[in-house]
Amino acid sequence: MSLRKHFFSVLTIVFSLTFLQSCIIGLPSLAGTKADFEEKLISGSDKDKILIIPVEGVISDESRESSLFGSGTESMVARIKESLKFAEKDPNIQGVILKINSPGGTVTASDIIYQEIQKFRIKKGIPVFSAFMDTAASGAYYIAMSTDSIGAHPTTVTGSIGVIMQGINVKEGLDKIGVKDQSITSGSNKAMGSPLIEQSPEQKKILQxxxxxxxxxxxxxxxxxxxxxxxxxxxxICDGRIFTAEQAKKEGLVDFIGYFDDFQIQLMKHPKYGGHRDGNPRLIIYQRGRGKVENIYQTMDSSEKQFQFGIVEKLFKQNSNAKFFYLWDL
Incomplete structure (x- = not known):
């Protein structure tokens, strides 16, 4: 098959999927979560509680898709905001551990979570620790800066302190098969960053x-x-490089290395910990049921999200929604 025929075959598939998606937009959504939390006990028996909040996957304020058909849950930002709100109301919660396993994410989502944790720490007055697992890079490390102390698993990879604006340029390839950009703009820099045009030196300077x-x-x-x-x-060292746990500790980027039991022990030794430091606090997580959640970071009704395939987005990951990232992306 020639390159031209292959290109138009891909376009036919994309347009067909887009049309099918628009045809079923009226179907009821399977997405959504319950606004109230259900507390799940992991271990421990004392009255005092330590809440585990997972920060896993790419950090974003977008709802997550959990299947081919696009049903999913609230965004990470919305979920963490809601978790902190419920923890704030529980007088028995004496500490919080962020269980972080993330390569980072969008600049704004990382910054929002950082600010929400900062506000929670000031208002609640209890220790908040970061527990690094496999990866805690870029935006995930940004979030950890809001906590009282950082513990890393012995095999953690962390760091990648920096910013990236991802993008590709396909103009030369499209020229070869006879496809041209016909966009009309109001100014010479309106389409900067577009994969369909070559960037000028001025545009590169603006983006930089x-x-x-x-x-x-x-x-x-x-x-x-x-x-x-x-x-x-x-x-x-804040040049985008990554570190092992040992290297990060040597540089002062993390405070200690250990396993989850060590993270709990270190938290209970913190001066702000109000429980019995030699006790057996309950380790808990929050779980959700079915329904919907609404806070300032996710106000879209689940019925508005509708039934979405998400296939077009997966085929063209580099799309027109240009974003800046605190992200370690290989």
Missing amino acids: SIVDGLYDRFFQIVKKGRPNVSEARLKE
Whole structure:
């Protein structure tokens, strides 16, 4: 099959899927979650509780799809906001552990979660720890800067402190098969970042200035969260590189290395921990049932989300929704 025929075959599939998606938009959604939490006991027997909040996967304020047909749950930002709200009302919760296993995510989602945890710590007055698992990179490390202490699993990979705007350019390939961009813009920089045009030096300079500004914000967050590391050293190591747990501890990017039991013990030793430090607090997580959740980070009714395939988005991951990321992406 020639390159031209192959290209148009792909377009036919995409348009067919898009048409099918629009035809079933009136079907009821399978997505949605219950606004109230159900508390699940992991271990322990005391009155005091330590809440485990998972931060897993790519950090985003978008709802997650859980199947081919697009049914899913609330966004990570909405779920963490709701978890902190419920924890704030429970007087028996004496500490929180963020169980982090994430390569990072979008700049805004990472920053929102950071701010929500900061507000919770100030209002509740209890210790909040980060527990790094496989990966705690970029935006995930950004979030950890809001906590009182950071523990890493011995095999954790962390770091990747930096910003990336992902993108590809397909103009040359499209030119070869006779496909041309016919976009009409109001200014010379309106379509910058488009995969259909070559970037000019001015456009690259504009985009680089945005990346630099977002990086500076990240750097200041790390500087505030790691006061024992000199600014000069931070400037050397905050260049996007990744670290093993041992390397991160040596550089002062994490506080201790251990396993989950060690994270719990360290939290109970913290001065802000109000329970019995030699006790057996209940480790709990929050679970949800079916229904919907609404807070300021997810106000879309589950019936509005509708039945979505999400296949078109999966075929063209690099789409027109250009975003800036705190993300380690291989």
